[in-house]
Amino acid sequence: MRAKILVAIVGLILLGAAGAWAQDSIIDNVKQACEPEIKAYCSQVTPGEGRMLACFYAFEDKLSGRCQYALYQAAADLEDFAAALTHLATECEDDLMKFCAQVELGEGRVGTCLLDHKAEVSAACQQAIADVGLEKVEQ
Numbered sequence: 001m002r003a004k005i006l007v008a009i010v011g012l013i014l015l016g017a018a019g020a021w022a023q024d025s026i027i028d029n030v031k032q033a034c035e036p037e038i039k040a041y042c043s044q045v046t047p048g049e050g051r052m053l054a055c056f057y058a059f060e061d062k063l064s065g066r067c068q069y070a071l072y073q074a075a076a077d078l079e080d081f082a083a084a085l086t087h088l089a090t091e092c093e094d095d096l097m098k099f100c101a102q103v104e105l106g107e108g109r110v111g112t113c114l115l116d117h118k119a120e121v122s123a124a125c126q127q128a129i130a131d132v133g134l135e136k137v138e139q
Contacts (some may be wrong), residue, residue: 026074033070037063084132091128095121 031038035042035054041062042055056063056071089096092114099120100113111134118126 002127026077030067030070030074034067037067088128088132088134092121092125095125 037052037056037059038052042052047050054081056067095117096110096114097138100110103109103113114121114125114129115134118129121129
């Protein structure tokens with residue numbers, strides 16, 4: 001059950017209810033910092049499924065310091081993001097089951113549900129929402 005909740009949280013944040021961590025900005029930072037390397041070594045790679053990371057790995061000895069740092073920072077940001085998701089899943093597990101169990105996963109629906117019931121969820125869940133900066137995304 002806990003794994004399902006965590007998957008729901010990951011989905012809600014990655015698919016439309018992100019707060020402090022904008023996944024697009026992490027990707028954009030890497031694209032910008034590694035632009036010369038992408039053009040020189042990875043221009044024929046179709047992004048997705050880890051293919052760009054595999055290309056960076058294949059040419060790791062040719063990566064600039066700026067690109068290496070951007071990749072390091074992206075990994076650190078994603079680690080923080082995962083910790084925040086775990087915190088939210090742990091603190092809001094009962095509330096998600098109570099208020100959002102019937103909500104279809106994806107497109108930020110679970111996050112929207114949680115935020116729609118923000119006044120009704122436990123104090124611990126409210127604090128976790130604030131801690132991770134979960135906010136509604138207008139669609």
